[in-house]
Each structure stands twice: as C-alpha cells, then as structure tokens.
Amino acid sequence: MRSAPLTLLLSAFLCAAGCSDSGDGDGGETTGSGGATGGTTTSGGSTTGSGATTGSGGGATTGSGGGATTGSGDPTSATSGATSGSGGGATTGSGTGGEGAGGSDGTGGGASARVPAASASTLREAGEKANPPILIGAAISGGGLGNNDYKRVAAAEHNYVTAENEMKWDALEPSAGNFSWGAADNIVNWARQNNMKVKGHTLVWHSQLPNWMSSMTGKANVEAAMRRHITQVMGHFKDRLDHWDVVNEAVQTDSDTGVGNPRMRPTVFYNQIGESYIDLAFQIAREQDPKAKLYYNDYSIDARNAKVDFVYNMIKGMVDRGVPIDGVGFQMHIGPPNNEATGADVAANLKRFTDLGLEVLISEMDINRCGGVVTAEEQLTYYHDIVAACFKEPKCTAITFWGINDGRSWLNSWSGALCNGQSSQSLLFNDQYGKKETYNRVMNALLGK
Ligand code: 9MR
Numbered sequence: 167m168r169s170a171p172l173t174l175l176l177s178a179f180l181c182a183a184g185c186s187d188s189g190d191g192d193g194g195e196t197t198g199s200g201g202a203t204g205g206t207t208t209s210g211g212s213t214t215g216s217g218a219t220t221g222s223g224g225g226a227t228t229g230s231g232g233g234a235t236t237g238s239g240d241p242t243s244a245t246s247g248a249t250s251g252s253g254g255g256a257t258t259g260s261g262t263g264g265e266g267a268g269g270s271d272g273t274g275g276g277a278s279a280r281v282p283a284a285s286a287s288t289l290r291e292a293g294e295k296a297n298p299p300i301l302i303g304a305a306i307s308g309g310g311l312g313n314n315d316y317k318r319v320a321a322a323e324h325n326y327v328t329a330e331n332e333m334k335w336d337a338l339e340p341s342a343g344n345f346s347w348g349a350a351d352n353i354v355n356w357a358r359q360n361n362m363k364v365k366g367h368t369l370v371w372h373s374q375l376p377n378w379m380s381s382m383t384g385k386a387n388v389e390a391a392m393r394r395h396i397t398q399v400m401g402h403f404k405d406r407l408d409h410w411d412v413v414n415e416a417v418q419t420d421s422d423t424g425v426g427n428p429r430m431r432p433t434v435f436y437n438q439i440g441e442s443y444i445d446l447a448f449q450i451a452r453e454q455d456p457k458a459k460l461y462y463n464d465y466s467i468d469a470r471n472a473k474v475d476f477v478y479n480m481i482k483g484m485v486d487r488g489v490p491i492d493g494v495g496f497q498m499h500i501g502p503p504n505n506e507a508t509g510a511d512v513a514a515n516l517k518r519f520t521d522l523g524l525e526v527l528i529s530e531m532d533i534n535r536c537g538g539v540v541t542a543e544e545q546l547t548y549y550h551d552i553v554a555a556c557f558k559e560p561k562c563t564a565i566t567f568w569g570i571n572d573g574r575s576w577l578n579s580w581s582g583a584l585c586n587g588q589s590s591q592s593l594l595f596n597d598q599y600g601k602k603e604t605y606n607r608v609m610n611a612l613l614g615k
Contacts, residue, residue, distance in 0.1 A: 278560070289609060290325045302564070303325075305530065305568045307574065319599045326364075331374065333350045335371065365409040369451065389438075424472065425473070428475070461525075463494070468507035494526055500552070527566070594608060
C-alpha cells in the first residue's frame with residue numbers, strides 16, 4: 167500500500183468523498199455539490215423546518231435476519247419475507263446453486279462459510295447461486311438508463327441497485343416540504359422490472375443537501391426537518407424498498423484516506439442536534455418500517471486506520487444502546503482520494519463489525535488508477551482479494567460497484583481523484599461495455615477461486 171501524496175491529501179481534505187459526476191454526455195445526471203462544509207446546491211425554500219410530526223423513538227432492536235428459505239436462491243425473492251428474526255443460515259451446501267439457504271439480505275444466520283456456485287455466466291448469477299446468496303449491486307444513474315448498452319449490462323450482471331444521485335436530499339426535497347419523485351421513481355421502477363432490489367441512498371447526509379436545509383438553525387427545527395424527510399421518503403417508497411442507508415459519512419478525518427484526528431463531521435445535523443442525531447435518524451427510520459434493513463455507510467473505513475476505529479466505537483455504542491441499526495456499508499472507494507485496503511485489511515474490519523451482530527456490505531466499490539497511485543496489477547489484486555473477503559463472510563450480504571463502465575465514473579471529473587479528465591479505469595466494464603480483466607477477477611472471487 168502506498169501512501170497518498172501531499173497534493174492528494176490536501177485536495178481530499180478540501181472535498182470529502184465525492185464532488186462531481188462525470189457522466190458521458192447523456193445528460194440527466196445530477197451534478198455533485200457540497201462537501202464537508204455543507205451543500206452548495208441551489209434551491210430555494212425557507213430556512214426553517216415545518217410540518218414536523220412528533221413521535222418517539224422506535225427502539226426496535228437489530229436482529230440478525232437470515233431465515234430465508236429454500237427455493238430459487240434469487241435474492242430478490244429470498245429477501246421479501248426474511249427481514250427479522252434470527253436463525254437461517256446454512257453451514258454447508260452443495261455449491262450447485264439454487265438451494266438458497268440463508269437469505270440474501272439476512273446475515274446468514276449461523277452460516278460459518280459461504281459456498282460458491284459451481285459455475286455462473288454473470289456476476290448476478292454467481293451471487294444468486296452462492297449459499298447463502300449475496301447481492302451484486304451497481305450505482306445506477308438516470309443518464310445511464312438512456313443508453314441501451316448500459317441498461318443491458320446493468321440488468322444482466324446485477325440484482326441490486328443504488329441510485330447514484332437521484333435519491334439524495336437535494337433531488338427528493340429541493341425546497342422545504344416539496345418533494346420531487348420522478349427521477350428516483352424511474353430508477354426504482356426500472357430496477358423492479360428487472361428483478362433487482364433497490365437500496366435507498368441516502369436519508370441523512372451533509373452533501374447534496376439543499377441550502378435551505380444546510381443553513382437551518384435550531385435543534386427543534388432541524389429535528390423536525392429530518393423527521394419529515396425520512397418519513398416522507400420512506401413512506402413514498404414503502405412498498406418497493408426495504409433497504410436504506412440511513413446516515414452517510416458522519417465521521418471525518420484530516421485526510422480522506424481515513425488518517426488523522428477522527429471526529430464527528432460538523433454538519434447541520436451534528437451542529438444543531440449533537441451526536442444523538444444519528445440514533446434519532448435510525449429510530450425515525452425504524453418507526454417507518456419495522457422490517458427494513460437500516461445501514462450506516464462511510465468511506466475510507468476499509469483499511470486499518472483511525473477512521474474505522476472511531477466508526478467502530480460509534481457503531482458499538484449504538485448497538486449497546488439498542489439503536490435499530492442492521493448493518494454497516496463499507497464504501498470501498500480504493501485509491502485517490504480515499505484509502506487503499508488489502509483483502510486482509512477488509513476481512514479484519516468486516517469481522518469486527520459482524521462480531522457486533524451486524525451485517526456488513528461493500529456498498530460503493532471502485533478502484534481508481536489515476537495519478538499512478540494504484541498500479542494495474544495492484545488493482546486486479548485488490549478487486550479479487552477484497553471481493554473474496556466479503557464473499558467468504560456469510561454476514562457480508564452485498565457487493566455494490568459504484569457505476570457500470572469506466573467512462574461514467576464519478577472519479578474521472580473530480581480533482582481529488584487526480585484524473586484530470588482522463589478515465590479512472592476504475593470499474594469492471596470498458597466504454598464499449600466489454601468485460602475487463604477486473605471483471606474476471608471479481609467473478610473468480612465470487613466462484614471461490
Ligand atoms: O457518484 C456520485 C457523484 O455523481 C456525485 O457528484 C457525488 C456528490 O457528492 O456523489 C457521488 O456518490 C457518492 C455517494 O453518494 C456517497 N459516497 C461517495 C460517493 C462518491 O463521491
């Protein structure tokens with residue numbers, strides 16, 4: 167693992183993970199905005215919240231899921247009845263696929279190891295035939311869905327979708343109390359037509375937060391606005407989504423590589439409510455859906471560093487207090503501007519969190535080649551070993567890649583990623599939607615090779 171150059175550290179510090187979306191000219195994609203210091207998106211609206219509901223915390227406990235079933239091994243069907251309770255989980259399996267024990271979005275129950283499929287012709291098939299199954303996801307953009315090749319590859323290879331930008335606060339509630347569902351509905355409906363499960367991303371985050379919200383003052387106002395947003399958004403998608411990133415990137419360090427002075431990020435939520443905003447967000451989400459999987463999601467908690475230690479203590483505190491959290495998403499943005507992690511690093515980190523009784527997910531994986539920080543050979547090794555680390559852990563329930571093809575990667579156009587307009591070469595498919603060697607390494611890992 168190489169250390170990040172000073173320029174990288176500086177630029178990373180100035181812009182927390184993710185500032186811009188490259189797209190490739192199809193239009194229709196949200197441009198990024200906002201960084202660690204708060205959103206810069208334009209939107210009107212009042213600065214005070216309104217329309218709050220009252221209510222008390224949910225307080226549901228976590229529960230280890232699992233429990234699904236025999237049958238097709240299709241995670242989208244296996245998940246539907248298996249969100250709570252314990253148990254489930256195969257300890258062995260034939261590896262021929264289709265047995266489906268354990269449930270794809272359960273934690274694998276008592277499974278001690280995941281058994282790979284004997285063969286598969288797509289990533290999705292490899293995930294569905296594994297025992298227990300594992301969801302194979304991609305970040306999907308509205309612009310991408312305007313391209314037939316993109317749609318074909320996305321649906322053939324994945325069974326899990328995260329909207330890249332369309333379900334963020336600025337997209338869904340651009341002005342106070344006024345919600346805009348169209349772009350998000352398009353992605354969710356397309357996913358469901360293709361038997362893909364969707365994870366809502368993301369309910370509470372400092373970035374891509376409209377100005378009316380990021381500039382709000384007063385604890386009661388911010389609590390009320392947060393409650394309204396979570397309630398309305400989860401309510402709108404209630405019959406279609408039961409996975410949610412509830413709080414995203416609540417912790418920061420001096421470098422976006424996860425090194426130096428870990429601390430709570432000073433967002434409008436933290437500044438006005440205090441650290442308890444995180445518990446509150448999960449409690450509100452649990453009130454909306456007693457069965458949904460509720461996740462905390464963050465970047466640069468993949469390597470062994472100060473940030474993951476801090477996040478571990480934060481999450482352990484939540485579990486100890488009975489806060490209704492089901493799992494933790496490791497974004498897995500490897501290379502500039504974020505951390506570099508080996509398979510062994512990732513395995514060790516996943517284990518710490520599963521030992522708390524939680525699921526873990528790889529939630530936004532890409533490996534950036536820009537700036538010469540990660541070599542071609544290192545990238546292939548990381549792709550294989552990191553995916554294998556998740557696959558081998560039955561409580562690692564999903565692996566999502568942050569995009570489909572290199573040309574559309576968010577990394578290409580963000581200065582912190584050192585690409586200067588060049589391709590980040592960070593994903594599994596090239597610009598003609600052909601499979602790259604990175605794809606082969608991921609497939610090998612999913613087949614236990
Ligand atoms: O890929 C997203 C990009 O198009 C946006 O401009 C950017 C804005 O912050 O957000 C990107 O996605 C981020 C995700 O929502 C949260 N984790 C970091 C991701 C990459 O920046």
